[in-house]
Amino acid sequence: MRRLEETMIRVARFVSLVLAATMLLAAPPGAFAHSAAKPAVPKDGETLSAPPKVVRLEFTGPMRITVLKLTGPGGEVPLERTDGMKPVTTLEATPGSAMAEGAYQIEWRGMGADGHVMTGTVGFTIAP
Ligand SMILES: [Cu+2]
Helix, strand or coil: CHHHHHHHHHHHHHHHHHHHHHHHHHCCHHHHCCCCEEEEECCCCEEECCCCCCEEEEEEEEEEEEEEEEEECCEEECEEECCCCCCEEEEEEEECCCCCCEEEEEEEEEEECCCCEEEEEEEEEECC
């Protein structure tokens, strides 16, 4: 009798493990997908011979960019965005003032479709 109970408990444990594993595997892949940044324009670490007419960020999935900042040797460079704060996979922004030679950094912060907050930086140099 004891033996039978032990066996039944073991079987029950095994069945609940299998159920849990099945539920994990059956979850839609999108539930775990992050919207990651892809190399765009300029690329991180790139040296440009002329100021960029446009800066572009690209993502593997929709990203709502909440912060986008470009700073350089002269301080912050205003950016004119085209995304209207909507989730996008490509974000383009036009620098609103002249950019002297030197080191620049794009900083962004956004929220992916899965609700995760992501941040990134792109550094580039203008060296005519
Ligand atoms: Cu995520």
